[in-house]
Amino acid sequence: MRRETLLNAAVLLGLLAVPLWAWASDEPFIITLATKVVILAIAGIGLNLALGLGGLVSLGHAIFFGVGGYAMGILASHAQSYTPLMEWPLLIEGTKSMPVIWLLAVIGGACAALVIGALSLRTTGVYFIMITLAFGQMFYYFAISWPAYGGEDGLAIYVRNGFPGLNTLDPIQYFALCFGVMCVVLLFVARLAGSAFGLALSGARQNSERVQAVGLVPYRLYLVAFTLSGAITGLSGALYADLNRFVSPTMFSWQTSGEIIIFVILGGVGRLFGPVIGAALFIVLEHLLGGLSEFWHIYLGALLLIVVLFARGGLIGLLAGKEVAHD
Amino acid sequence: MSIILLIEQVLNGLQFGVMLFLMAAGLTLIFGVMGLINLAHGSLYMVGAFAAAGTAAATGSFVLALAASLVAAATAGAIVELTVIRRLYDRDHLDQVLATFALILIFSEGTRWIFGSFPLFLDIPEYLSGPVTLPGGIEYPLYRLTIILIGLAIAAGLFALIAKTRIGIQIRAGESDREMIGALGVNIARLYTLIFALGAALAGFAGALIGAIQSVQVGMGEPVLILAFVVIVIGGIGSIKGALVGAILVGLTDTLGGFLLPRLFATFMDASAAMSVGSALAAMSIYILMAGVLLVRPTGLFGGQ
Incomplete structure (x- = not known):
């Protein structure tokens, strides 16, 4: 077995073992931290699809994270106040059911990514970075100035949404749910990376002229990757909002976009488990350094x-060496 | 009365645009010559504002405060260039984004460490405060008018520097072919440090000027930085002229959008709904402008191919 595969398995087991240990020794805070790692890792896995496979440096992934969060916030706030979302032309009610919320978060993230991607991918390189950053800021200011859903104060949801057959208020059960989602997403991205589409996308990143020469259109490949990436990050946004039972414009802020990139980089760009390791490292650092000094961002910087x-190559690159050319 | 209000808003838009130009000019020069995307430019804006506020509090002189902002930002820029940025010229954009993002974290927390989390205040000096009467009986704050004039003067100076001086020739040559000017005996490393410090000084100066209108606080630079990015995208990367046109377009769109859109919606909606729809749309207006420019010209108004 390759060293990276071993490392990945160890990470997955460790991520399961820590909350189980915390559950056994009754430390709900540790379980919440582990849940946060898992959810942020999903956001990073989404970005890694665009950044690692497609080479698209997006500084606007907070948009999709926030869209997913607000999908949860809007639906659940209507359900908790018993007011319909809209009455005409058809009656749409709010909901407290996670599967429905997830579906809408994924669709919302994908739609936002499709529109923003279609515009931003007309450009490349440094323009793309600046434009995604600017669109992120647009969503941020929109969320602040739109008073219907809390504006600057955000939206509080009093009870965590439900999942059929589980008690999501129990920290370990919510962790298990998020962990399950992460595994499904990891599996999906791993299959995607090995598929014809994934190979074409990787090819477009490495040499877009050659990919064009064999008759593929890089713009379309990038757009599909960006849309899928937005959908996954949207899903993680809904999970994150449910973890905190709170949504606010901060989810859209450019710092959030920066942090999602940090997860990917700390772990290792383009590695399947890079974002998982990166998110875990980030949360551990936040708590170790945050305990040492109020100004822990200096050390993070x-x-x-x-x-x-x-x-270069992040923690995985350090531990497992350079990427192997063929999986 | 309404037309006077409108002219006042146009002047406010111009003032905002001119300040954005000071930020965008440095960014676009740094990108044009060194090929570097610098997220930490907003931090240099903040450094300038804090240096000015600190100096003004210690000496009470506004002119000294402005001088301090120039010196502090240029020094910070030169130090950052020599220690970190220099290693990033050959890297891809992702590394540049991350390293300069890391610099933002260090600058912001460092400033919070030194000055605390509370905003500082920089007062407008006596001789620049109060309104001035413009032709047509329009009363306008003298300080804002001074900012417009200073900004335009700096823009003119920058154009002259680039077009007429030896340094300007080297900058333009550096934009088209860096290896060649190195081969011709120009000290590229020193030229890069100089350009970076110049951009930093402009950003710090803008921070000090704006600091007297708004409060001086940690994190003040990044919203302006992102607007400056929008300016560059609209104007075209590497073009000073594009930066000026883009900055004034963005400044006017932002100010007039916030002023006109709620009034426009109020003509056919009830007042509170018009206020919320109008202000939400106004917050998005410059990004819609950017998207529109991109659709027509993906490399910006004055950008090359």
């Missing part, structure tokens, strides 16, 4: 600088 300047 310094660490990030060191990783970028000297340790």
Whole structure:
């Protein structure tokens, strides 16, 4: 077995073992932290599809994270106040059911990514970075200035939404649910990366002229990747909102986009488990350094600088060596 | 009365645009010559504002405060260029984004460490406060008018610097072929540090000027930075002229959108709904402008292919 496969298995087991241990020793806070890692990892896996496979440096993934969060917030707030979402032309009610919310978060994230991708992918390189960042800011200000759903204050949801057959209020059960979702997403992305589409996308990243020469259109490949990426990040946004039972414009902020990129980079760009390791490392650092000093972002910044300047390939690159050409 | 209000808003838009130009000019120069995307440019804006507020509090002189903002931002820029940015020129954009994002974290938290989380205030000096009467009987704050004039003067100076001086020739040559000017004996490393420090000084100066209107606080730079990105995307990367036109377009759209859109919607909606729809749309207006420009010209108004 390859070292990376072993490492991935160890990460997955560790991510299961820590909350189980916390559950046994009655430490609900640790379970919540582990749930946060899993949910943020899903957001990172979404971005890694666009960034790692497609080479699209998106600084606007907070948009899809926020869209997913607001999908949950809007539906659940209507359900908790018993007001219909709209009455004409057809009656749409709010809902507290997670599967329905997830479906809408995925559709919302995908639609937002499709429109933004269609516009932004007309450009490349540094333009693309700036434009995705600008669109993120647009959503942020829109969320702040639109008063119907809390505006700047955000929306609080009093009771976590339900999933058939589970008690989601129990931290370990919600963790298990999120962990299950993450595994499904990982499986999906792994299959996608090995599929004809994934190979074509990887090819377009490495040499777009050659991909064009064999008759593929890079723009379409990128757009599909960006849309799928937005859908996955949207799903994680809905999960994250449910974890906190709170949605606010902060989910749309450019710092959120930056943090999602950090997960991917700390772990390792283009590696399947990169975002999982990156998110875990980020949360651990947040709590270790956050305990040391109020100004822990300085250390995070310094660490990030060191990783970028000297340790390219992230933690996986450090532990498992360079990527193998053929899986 | 309404036309006077409108002219006032146009002037406000112009003032905002001119300040955006000071940010965008540095960004576009740095990208045009060094090929570097610098997210930490907003931090240099913040450094300038804090240096000015600190100096003004210590000496009470506004002119000294402005000088301090220039010196502090240029020094911070030069130090950052020598220690970090220099290693990023050969890297891809992702590495540049991350490293400069890391610099934002360090700058922001460092400033919070030194100055605390509370906003500082920089007062407009006595001789620049109060309104001035423009032709046509329009009363307009003297300070804002001064900002417009200073901004336009700097823009003119920058154009002259690029078009007429030896440094300007080197900058333009650096934009088209960096290896060639190195071969011709120009010290590229020093030129890059100089350009970076120049861009930083402009950003810091803008921060100090705006700091007297708004409060000086950590995180003040990033919203302006992102607007400056919008300006560059609209104007075309690497073009100073594009930066000026884009900045004024964005400044006017933002200010007039916030002023006109709620009034426009109020003509056919009830007042509170018009206020919320109008202000939400106004918040999006510059991004819609950007999307429109991109549809027509993906490389911006003055960008090359």
